[in-house]
Amino acid sequence: MGKPSQPKKVLLFIGTLFKDKEVYYRARKILEEKFGEIILESSPRYWNYSDYYTPELGSPILRRFIFFKNLVSEGDIAQIKIQTNQIEEKLSRDGKRQINLDPGYIGLAKLVLATTKDYSHRIYIGEGIYAEVTLIFKDNSFRPNINTYRDYAEEEYIKLFNLARAIYKDLLLPKN
Template structure:
């Protein structure tokens, strides 16, 4: 029989798609209020991988915000619910929302993303939310699964994912040294 253990804390990030910088800036205070200080903001990259998000804008940009505090991975469903509420607040009468906030975390071995959509490779984590291991850390690099989103599998995202990994390892080491 396996022993039930509390999981190690994980590094929270939110992958954001936005059409205009002012929309991004307008949600940052709410993100800080709910998730803590922003530890790192990635470079802003053009998002050209799909037109699925055209309902929020035609020309989209992707940025990752990484948050200082480590979190319990069991919080992911509540975090997704909160980010959906923040998205809804950006609606303008014409558009239901003007930003896309995709929370996820790095746990040392994989990037996990939250979603409201079920699919064969996703696991229900409660409250109407599913999670998927989006890309794995293996043999010194991030390696995609067959279902990994093309943007996460791209070379352009590798430095960003590596930075998230670096910040996680640093935060975990600081946490472990402070508990000794």
């Protein structure tokens, strides 16, 4: 029989979608104050996978990922999603979000995203938040699942997530 154990420490990241770079940098500052030092940040890249966010954010929409040095507990991701929703609300204008902030984490075996939206492949984790395993680590690389968002499945982002996993692995090494 297995015994319950404490959640693992994992590498926190925030996926961002935005139009206005000034709003991105304001959100980045708030995120850094809340979650600590940024250890890796992706370059901005145009995001054109759907029109879902256009009414709120406008267009063209840019995507960036921010990775944090301070490891967090897997069990904290629901509360982190609530905090990022509060930041989105704080930065909203005229009732519309100016930035979308999606927290997730990287462990050795998977990349997990937190969301407020339920669906067949998502598991309820508390406080109105669901989680999904977006990528699995197999054969020395992250691999998409059937429901993985298309941008997360792209080679450029797979390379970024593999790099972030390598950094995470180094952070797990005992300190002398």
